[in-house]
Amino acid sequence: MTLSRRRFTTLAGAAGLSVASPFVRRAEAQDLAKIGVLLPLSGPLASLGNEVLRGFQFARSLVNAGGGVFGRPVEFAQVDVPGSTEATSQAQRLITSDRVKVIVGSYASAISFAASQVAERNRVVYFEQGAVADDITSRGFKYLFRFIYNSTELGRKCAEYATDRIIPGVGLDRKTAKVAILNENSNNGTAVGAGAKAWLDEKGVQVVDHTSYDFKTNDLSSVVQRYKSLNPDILIVEQYTPDAILFWRQAREAGLKLKAMIGNGGGHNVNEFAEALGDDVNGIFNTGTSVYINPKALQPETAALFKTFHEEYPKMFDGRKPSAHAGMGFNAMYTLLTDILPAAGGMDTEKIRQAALALDKPVGSSIVGWGLKFDPKTQNNTRAFPTYDQWQGRQIRSIGPDPFGIAEKITMPLPDWGQRAGVGQ
Amino acid sequence: MNPARYLILRPADLIGLALAVAAALVLPFLVRDDYSANVLVLILLYAGLASSWNIIGGLAGQFSLGHSAFLGIGAYTSTLLYNYAGISPWLGMLAGGSISVVLALLISYPTFRMRGVFFAMATLAVGETLRILLIYSRKFFPLPYSLSIDYQPGLARMIFEDRASYALLAGCYLLTCLACTFVLSRSYTGFYLRAIRDNDEAADAAGVPVRRYKLIAFLVSAFLTALGGTLMAQYVLYIEPGTVLSIELSVDLPLMAILGGIGTILGPLVGAAILLPLRETLVEMLGGAASGAHLVLYGFLLILIVVLLPNGLLGGLDRLRALTRSKPGPSADAAKTAGVQP
Amino acid sequence: MQAILQLLVSGVLLGGVYALGALGLNLIFGVAKVVNFAHGEFLMLGMFAAYWLMTLTGINPYLGAPIIGAAFFLVGLAFYAGLMRFTIYKPELTQVFATLGLSILLQNAALVAWSADYRTIQIMPAGWESIQVLGAYVPTNRLVAFLYAVAILLAVLVFLRSTFIGRAIEAVSQDLVAARLMGIDPDRVFLMTFGLGIAITGVAGGVLMPSFYAFPSVGSFFVLVAFVVVVLGGLGSIAGTILGGLLLGLVETGIGYVAPDLKEATHFVLLILLLAVRPHGLLGVKGAEKETLK
Numbered sequence A: 001m002t003l004s005r006r007r008f009t010t011l012a013g014a015a016g017l018s019v020a021s022p023f024v025r026r027a028e029a030q031d032l033a034k035i036g037v038l039l040p041l042s043g044p045l046a047s048l049g050n051e052v053l054r055g056f057q058f059a060r061s062l063v064n065a066g067g068g069v070f071g072r073p074v075e076f077a078q079v080d081v082p083g084s085t086e087a088t089s090q091a092q093r094l095i096t097s098d099r100v101k102v103i104v105g106s107y108a109s110a111i112s113f114a115a116s117q118v119a120e121r122n123r124v125v126y127f128e129q130g131a132v133a134d135d136i137t138s139r140g141f142k143y144l145f146r147f148i149y150n151s152t153e154l155g156r157k158c159a160e161y162a163t164d165r166i167i168p169g170v171g172l173d174r175k176t177a178k179v180a181i182l183n184e185n186s187n188n189g190t191a192v193g194a195g196a197k198a199w200l201d202e203k204g205v206q207v208v209d210h211t212s213y214d215f216k217t218n219d220l221s222s223v224v225q226r227y228k229s230l231n232p233d234i235l236i237v238e239q240y241t242p243d244a245i246l247f248w249r250q251a252r253e254a255g256l257k258l259k260a261m262i263g264n265g266g267g268h269n270v271n272e273f274a275e276a277l278g279d280d281v282n283g284i285f286n287t288g289t290s291v292y293i294n295p296k297a298l299q300p301e302t303a304a305l306f307k308t309f310h311e312e313y314p315k316m317f318d319g320r321k322p323s324a325h326a327g328m329g330f331n332a333m334y335t336l337l338t339d340i341l342p343a344a345g346g347m348d349t350e351k352i353r354q355a356a357l358a359l360d361k362p363v364g365s366s367i368v369g370w371g372l373k374f375d376p377k378t379q380n381n382t383r384a385f386p387t388y389d390q391w392q393g394r395q396i397r398s399i400g401p402d403p404f405g406i407a408e409k410i411t412m413p414l415p416d417w418g419q420r421a422g423v424g425q
Numbered sequence B: 001m002n003p004a005r006y007l008i009l010r011p012a013d014l015i016g017l018a019l020a021v022a023a024a025l026v027l028p029f030l031v032r033d034d035y036s037a038n039v040l041v042l043i044l045l046y047a048g049l050a051s052s053w054n055i056i057g058g059l060a061g062q063f064s065l066g067h068s069a070f071l072g073i074g075a076y077t078s079t080l081l082y083n084y085a086g087i088s089p090w091l092g093m094l095a096g097g098s099i100s101v102v103l104a105l106l107i108s109y110p111t112f113r114m115r116g117v118f119f120a121m122a123t124l125a126v127g128e129t130l131r132i133l134l135i136y137s138r139k140f141f142p143l144p145y146s147l148s149i150d151y152q153p154g155l156a157r158m159i160f161e162d163r164a165s166y167a168l169l170a171g172c173y174l175l176t177c178l179a180c181t182f183v184l185s186r187s188y189t190g191f192y193l194r195a196i197r198d199n200d201e202a203a204d205a206a207g208v209p210v211r212r213y214k215l216i217a218f219l220v221s222a223f224l225t226a227l228g229g230t231l232m233a234q235y236v237l238y239i240e241p242g243t244v245l246s247i248e249l250s251v252d253l254p255l256m257a258i259l260g261g262i263g264t265i266l267g268p269l270v271g272a273a274i275l276l277p278l279r280e281t282l283v284e285m286l287g288g289a290a291s292g293a294h295l296v297l298y299g300f301l302l303i304l305i306v307v308l309l310p311n312g313l314l315g316g317l318d319r320l321r322a323l324t325r326s327k328p329g330p331s332a333d334a335a336k337t338a339g340v341q342p
Numbered sequence C: 001m002q003a004i005l006q007l008l009v010s011g012v013l014l015g016g017v018y019a020l021g022a023l024g025l026n027l028i029f030g031v032a033k034v035v036n037f038a039h040g041e042f043l044m045l046g047m048f049a050a051y052w053l054m055t056l057t058g059i060n061p062y063l064g065a066p067i068i069g070a071a072f073f074l075v076g077l078a079f080y081a082g083l084m085r086f087t088i089y090k091p092e093l094t095q096v097f098a099t100l101g102l103s104i105l106l107q108n109a110a111l112v113a114w115s116a117d118y119r120t121i122q123i124m125p126a127g128w129e130s131i132q133v134l135g136a137y138v139p140t141n142r143l144v145a146f147l148y149a150v151a152i153l154l155a156v157l158v159f160l161r162s163t164f165i166g167r168a169i170e171a172v173s174q175d176l177v178a179a180r181l182m183g184i185d186p187d188r189v190f191l192m193t194f195g196l197g198i199a200i201t202g203v204a205g206g207v208l209m210p211s212f213y214a215f216p217s218v219g220s221f222f223v224l225v226a227f228v229v230v231v232l233g234g235l236g237s238i239a240g241t242i243l244g245g246l247l248l249g250l251v252e253t254g255i256g257y258v259a260p261d262l263k264e265a266t267h268f269v270l271l272i273l274l275l276a277v278r279p280h281g282l283l284g285v286k287g288a289e290k291e292t293l294k
Helices: A005-023 A046-065 A084-096 A109-121 A151-169 A187-202 A221-230 A241-254 A271-281 A300-316 A324-344 A349-358 B012-030 B034-059 B068-085 B089-111 B116-137 B163-186 B188-198 B200-205 B210-236 B247-260 B267-286 B293-308 B312-324 B330-337 C002-032 C039-057 C061-082 C092-114 C140-162 C164-174 C176-181 C186-211 C216-233 C238-258 C265-277
Strands: A034-039 A075-080 A102-105 A125-128 A144-146 A178-184 A206-213 A234-238 A260-263 A285-288 A387-392 A395-400 C130-133 C136-139
Touching: A034 A046, A034 A084, A034 A109, A034 A324, A046 A075, A046 A300, A046 A324, A075 A084, A084 A102, A084 A109, A084 B034, A084 B267, A102 A109, A102 A324, A109 A125, A109 A144, A109 A187, A125 A349, A151 A187, A151 A234, A151 A260, A151 A285, A178 A187, A178 A221, A187 A206, A187 A234, A206 A221, A221 A241, A221 C002, A221 C238, A241 A271, A241 C130, A241 C136, A300 A324, A324 A349, B012 B034, B012 B163, B012 B267, B034 B163, B034 B188, B034 B210, B034 B247, B034 B267, B068 B089, B068 B116, B068 B210, B068 B247, B089 B116, B089 B210, B089 C265, B116 B247, B116 C092, B116 C216, B116 C265, B163 B188, B163 B210, B188 B200, B188 B210, B200 B210, B247 B267, B247 B293, B247 B312, B247 C092, B267 B293, B267 B312, B293 C092, C002 C039, C002 C136, C002 C140, C002 C164, C002 C186, C002 C216, C002 C238, C039 C061, C039 C092, C039 C186, C039 C216, C061 C140, C061 C186, C092 C216, C130 C140, C136 C140, C140 C164, C140 C186, C140 C238, C164 C176, C164 C186, C176 C186, C216 C238, C216 C265, C238 C265
Parallel strands: A034 A075, A034 A102, A102 A125, A125 A144, A178 A206, A178 A234, A234 A260, A260 A285
Antiparallel strands: A285 A387, A387 A395, C130 C136
């Protein structure tokens, strides 16, 4: 097939245009209320990335309904970062092309790590809402703030709940109980698993197995079989959505018997998990963040916000019920727009930093139950903590720590397959 | 040494040289804003990487889909040596290159028997296996999941404060890769490689030492790719298996070479210069519309370009020249039959 | 001992899953020598087809497979006529990147259309997710998928041996030039091959859906394995695909029991080993690895 001259010219023109375009300076007035948003919106992490985005969008709509920030409606400059490879470029684009002074991101640890590095070098404030890898905040960065706890903390708290509440609750004692840990092998999963193991080792609890796998796997039946041979009493897992569904389905097919299973966020606090497994999700514990907590434990203002969140969110998003990820996204964006930015009085990054560091909100001041106080050195939120849930009636309901629980009854040990309809009653 | 005795030189080469030097050594000083500087660094770096791929994939015609293995080795070697032993990345780069060469040598034994898609699959398998093994190795070695390099500017540390310096560094890397490509392509080795590319059984029958020359191309390619890996690590200051050992990278390099003109010398540069800004533009245009909308268009454009310009942009230029030229004289015919291509 | 029996059962069923996912690819790859990197996306579309079929009409994909197959046959014809026809005689790179572009396009079109949510359907009644056979449990969904894999294998074999167009396809896959000389129009053969290959892939996706989940990127979970299975089994051999799938499933399950972290590495290590020792795959024709279609 020969190439006609006309066709070639069109293609060359398109090529030339595409080469030139990023170099064409975007003539834009500096927008006072423009916030950079950096999330995985396509690719394998898209599902939860979009959840977080919905949380951001809901916060924006609430704030704009109340007049916006600095008298203007809040706007997002949004970039899609499917993986950490794109993180550097896209963060750079937000900063140089869109000229944002504040970025909120990023759901996944690898993305957060790479993007926050760019922000730090350019002295742009970066608020991390939900990525938990420890080393994100161990680089001594001054412009990075994290709302959520880190993964080691998550793993430890999970193991703590296991040793302090679940082991006695299922009628075992620490010396004889057998615990196994299973996590997907990304940065996140590995850190959570390691955190849990560290705690268990400290308490002298027997860890009969600690394995990891790639979350894109098509089969976990061999791992299930491994557990049938090793016979752990309690299983601590950290899984994304597809592998969580796969594993639990295959555990059901094999008739795997466990006294308790504890998830750590990821796939274990999303609706799709319940849709796929039906009543068999009931009884599973989860450590992480939840928006289905007891509003009575919240500060009065926050309790009202909580009510608004749960009522209005489904209306904005076609009846969809919010998940913890949407809640965390909402929390970070809402705090930024209503507490930090007004206190800073403008988009000066130094003032924003100071305003963030000056925040001091007690536990119960956010819809997920946390308080807010950024540690002056690591700039982690010292008042974020994981809550505990149990799946009951195909809903994830919080059971602790007190007073955040809403479930009246906790069922353990885990009933047999097909017999979990009555969990929590 | 008179290069004209060993290399085929053409008047058009001067234009190519000027273009390459301009891109690599002059542009870095002209670009002002940070965002464009970032794009430039990435274009130059990826162009160098794509050129390295081009040596085995374009010149020798062995379509490797596992080059991320070499990139990853380069990145990890220099970073580990720097973080744990304080060795300068300039040296670490060479260490990484050497290890890559050894890997290339090892995998040449099973993979050189295969052609086309099979070779591609086998090299893909190598890349993926390396990535999985790296993740698995953490059970035995106290290696963190991702490695980050502390930001401390310094020439000896290959870390720079301003992007122009990175662009210059990437530019030098690109020129090195282009030079290697040029020398390999225009020397006798080039004849052998093209013969192997077009029909290796016939080449073998004609007495070309097929295995030896494939190996030369493969080893050079592996070495250069590893150097680029170190550069990438030093620029992003953060590496993890998912970024430097990913399939996406293994696919991007041939893609750029193809877009620009596989087997041509400047093709990879053209390809990188088009692909990277194209992606950025698409994200800008459509990124907000609906998640993934910009990628729908990207996929569509990819198909269009690859089908309409199977020889890439430079290949298309050649065809254009051939179409519009008046009837060629006998010397041009002889050159064509000898299989000499730019 | 019981564990070993169970691992065997699980491994064989996993092999069935892999083989099913690779059958359509093998046909296209083996006959037209086309590398279809969008294969995973056709599987994904098959899964979504099953989801929408079940959700909108209540017909479950095990029964509705013929509907899906017919629809995807047309899709395959369009795929060839609209795109692949232009890449058949071009260098392999063109095919690789054209199909790669298509893969990106389809994946993200699905994302735009159906969002990134994970869709699942439940077919087996409660309590029937697996059945006990001789002390081992057999997951019913995967069993059905396995049966489908065998059924499709037999159907294709019969088709290729007994019908005229089938034999024409075989001829083209063995020697394009000779087939042409015999008066076979390769264009018609390729058209048919793509129609069939994509139909099989669509059905595979639909039948696998109950064991998995439909979401835009799910193709990426299967595409590499499918290629490994095809190459492992041997180019041009449908039976080889089944064998390759079984081998892969068994090895992966075995390793997965002992060292789950290395589970996915088995695909690639096995591929490299086999290609080093027997480049034409288990049941492939010797020298097939040197085949190109120019």
